[in-house]
Amino acid sequence: ETAVFQTPNYHVTQVGNEVSFNCKQTLGHDTMYWYKQDSKKLLKIMFSYNNKQLIVNETVPRRFSPQSSDKAHLNLRIKSVEPEDSAVYLCASSTRDRGNERLFFGHGTKLSVL
């Protein structure tokens, strides 16, 4: 059962526009992530937030910025999208099982940049 909710499911936009994606988790987890998944299904971590503090930023372009109001929400803003930003953006929250992290993903937001 889904407990990480992403909106929108799809978004089509043009180069140079700004887009925002929303993510909410109802699991009570302290850490949330954004991953980018390309057309070959490769998953690359973009950001993680732990209690509203950015703890990982995998050198993504500066036009990407995470935004969080509380530990249950982590949004992603892309300022001035580029064609290479076309991908599926997956939000996840995590918990630890005997010290090892387990991720719970949303269904993803598919971005198409024309």
Place this chain on the structure above:
Amino acid sequence: SQWGEENLQALSIQEGEDVTMNCSYKTYTTVVQWYRQKSGKGPAQLILIRSNEREKRSGRLRATLDTSSQSSSLSITGTLATDTAVYFCATNNAGAKLTFGGGTRLTVRP
């Protein structure tokens, strides 16, 4: 990269057959996790195997971990069409972030 293979692999089998998917990693890990991603959904954890376990079973799933060769496998017995998905292995040391391998696209034909 942490992974020996980052390109998406593809397997196509008939329903009822058994299948084994492999992944290899380059750096030390204490745990390997396997995730499954069905079409239009996000990945979901299937099974976790620790470095002190050589084999772990869950229903029709069997995971193995060979720390000497730094490789792991996931086997599914008696596959169903609903097993069609992309399967990922992922590693992290305690306290480190989870990183994913390139994935295997499994198609099970009814």
